[in-house]
Amino acid sequence: MFSQLKQFKQMRDQAKTLQQTLSTEHVESTAAWNKIKIQMDGNLSVQSVDIDPELLTADNKQKVQDGLKEAFNDGIKKLQKIMATKLKEQGGLDMFKS
Secondary structure (H helix, E strand, C coil): CHHHHHHHHHHHHHHHHHHHHHCCCEEEEEECCCCEEEEEECCCCEEEEEECHHHCCHHHHHHHHHHHHHHHHHHHHHHHHHHHHHHHHCCCCCCCCC
8 A cells, every 4th residue: 555655646746747847838729710818837738828809700600710710729739749748758657657
């Protein structure tokens, strides 16, 4: 049981280290012909959203909504790739290894 507690603590420490490492990563994602830009950090927090004023009309509401969805999804995919790389570099979360 002590061994399992030790493994859990190691996993938790690895997760904290990974979270700190990812906080320094940033991606920018665009949509709607670069008229919508989103910046996110490696912990999936949105840092900024920029929408070209040209899109901010009542007629373009659906375009803006679709563009935001596309930009967020693209940003998350980019960050997932970064996370996987960083996790691999860190040796993975080897909780179940003996």
